Amino acid sequence: MKSIISTPVLCALAAMLVAAPVMAQDREIVVYNAQHESLAKEWAAGFTRDTGIKVTLRNGSDSEFSNQIVAEGKASPADVFLTENSPAMTQVEQAGLFAQVDPDTLALVEDQYRPSSGQWIGIAARSTVFAYNKTKLTEDQLPKSLLDLADPQWKGRWGASPSGPDFQAIVSALLQLKGEEATAGWLKAMKANFKAYRGNNTVLKAVNTGEIDGGIIYHYYWFGDRARTAENSNEVELHYFRNGDPGAFVSISGGGVLASSKHPQEAQAFLKWIVGKAGQQVLRDGTSYEYTVGKGEASNAALVPLEDLQAPRIDPHTLNSRKVTDLMTDAGLL
């Protein structure tokens, strides 16, 4: 057999297989990142600059990673898990795969942005909005509640990104506030009424071109686009539902250290860096336009203050991601 597969060929193959685990060195952590890649890259670069610890990002989405971590169990190669929304954090916590977050890290974040268990921690926050095309809708024509969008008069006029974790988190809030039956009914009406897009940016773009009158997204897509070229948002305004409506849901992005991490110290240090001054400053001064959650850390001045949004009171612990994907699969949205 030796002669048929020549030595150089074998060497090349072997070299590539050995080079495979790009990770697993000392002072290096693997982060399963479901946050926006640009934001996570900024955090990772700042952390590496300050501490010399290298960060390898694997990019994906919230519930993809939470299910992946559960499937990987103790063998997970990840050290840290960052999400855009909290339901995925809760799923990993319930599987018992998180380590306790260091107490001094917990102390850096306002109480309402972290679960009492201390298994994970809020790293940023974002608000649900109805982004609408101002040439198509006047203020008095706007929906009063997220639930109104189930009404036949909205047929074909609004859009969302149902396969994305953001929208699924909003549905989890709806589920928590209104119960399973109402949610299932609303999703069914949504299937008949809405237009599906992939990605909130794409929804924003479609609202801007007038393809749809409005869409359910998070606030920062609009701010980010306005700050760049406004190419996909110059015809778009934001409507905040307020009044504790499910559509006023404020979602918490979470971060946690896996119990199976082989570099727990470095992983905890990364989490602490994110919720600390330097990490929150990236949120305030950077291009992400997400809200800060650190104590005494103001958000970007361009944003509507979080306190004014009249978000519904929801314990992040109660948000259930698996039930949501099941309901959405049943409704034919996935």
Next chain:
Amino acid sequence: MQASADSTLIAASASRRRRTAPSRLSWIGLAAVLVTLLALIPLGFILWVTVQTGWETATALIFRPRVGELLVNTLLLEVLAVPACAVLSVALAWLTERSDLPGARLWAWLCVAPLAVPAFIHSYAWVSIVPGLNGLSAGALVSVLAYFPFLYLPVSAALRRLDPALEDAAAALGHGPWSVFFRVVLPQLRLALCGGALLVGLHLLAEYGLFVFVRFDTFTTAIVDQFQSTFNGPAANMLAGVLIACCFALLALEMLARGDERYARVGFGAARRLVPASLGRATWPCLLLFALVALLSLGVPFYTIARWLLAGGLQVWRLDEISAALGHTTVLALGGALLATLAAIPMAWLSIRAPGRLQRVLEGCNYMVGALPGVVVALALVTLTVRYLLPLYQTLATILVAYMLMFLPRAIISLRASIAQAPVELEQAAMNLGRKPLDALWSTTIRLSAPGAAAGMALVALGILNELTATQMLAPNGTRTLALAFWAYSGEIDYAAAAPYALIMVAASLPLTWLLYVQSKKMAGQ
């Protein structure tokens, strides 16, 4: 111990009496069987998961309105795009091969060149120019522009080889030119049309990026949605099962359509040189058709890339990121191509030197697996490694195996053609001169088939360069290929930042596409 040594001796001398051929055959046969078994893993695994999910859950997840919706979408797409590709390709191929069209060679190359543009870049270009473009008609339009060369290539090659004597006979019997075309020429193109249509049909089933841009849902996009929401949940597996059924339906359909007529020419003598048909006053409209096709299939993508590069300026050339992506892509493409070619050797050798029933079954299995979309192969390998083969999970080895399984048929076909040209007598002479069987094989046939192997590797590398879904799901941590980087930026609607990656992918694909073009000319004896 003694007894077993004796029996080995006896076996050895017996095999020497049989001039050692069978022992080599069995080694290669064993290797071919192993490769095939490996290839059958994804398919077997999806079926096994379906069985494991339980009848009730499985039927609930398979027989639901959403699956029906996707099935209708898929069916409409195939019914619209495949015939459109076929009609367009036959027209273009006839004009470049059989008429006096000015600049026919240039046009012929321009009809193949769209293959150098990955399908999702075609789509990216179209939604940049027409932002509201979406749905079935958009999906069908972009698919036709991206995939018609898969039909143009075999059809034009077949047209070049036709013997004009048959057409002359038909004309002498009183048929007009159109009647001759439909009754004599078209039937002879049947094999080429069926093969090309199958290829286009399978690509439509497997494509992801193209349809995401134009917001058209197919099974592949729905499986990726499920993957992103549930990792490897049962719903994704069930969708994969239905998608596999669709692939097999296409394979079966092609086998039926292929028929068993003979198209070979019997008798001695060579075919007369073809006399090109004179287009006369139709020349200008025909040139216009070619210009239009080139504009839509090449002009649009190149214009869009240039426009975004101009808009982005220098700052979109983040050289550290781009060079890293280029490096990762190169390692994956070369590694995958090497592995696929090595794995193809036993199968290709068997099919030339020792064809038989076993070989046909094995080869059939490999083509079947090659027909499966990347998303299915990846889903199976993710689930398999995370549950049972953890040391292989998220490693380079797994993703290379996935590439190997997906692109094995490309490697086999190229290798087979050049093994057929290597005389078996050389192998025998090498053995008579004292080389061991495998050594003899290596120093003669395998070396002589190097051009075919290189062509096969290029085709596999081209596939890997443009691969998105399986790479996304299986890549080791920290991997970022050109396609992944392009996808990440275009997902954030940062089309300018995505443009350099699009340009590099197209630039890297062009030489490989040229190779494909030259190869098809060579096969037709030109």
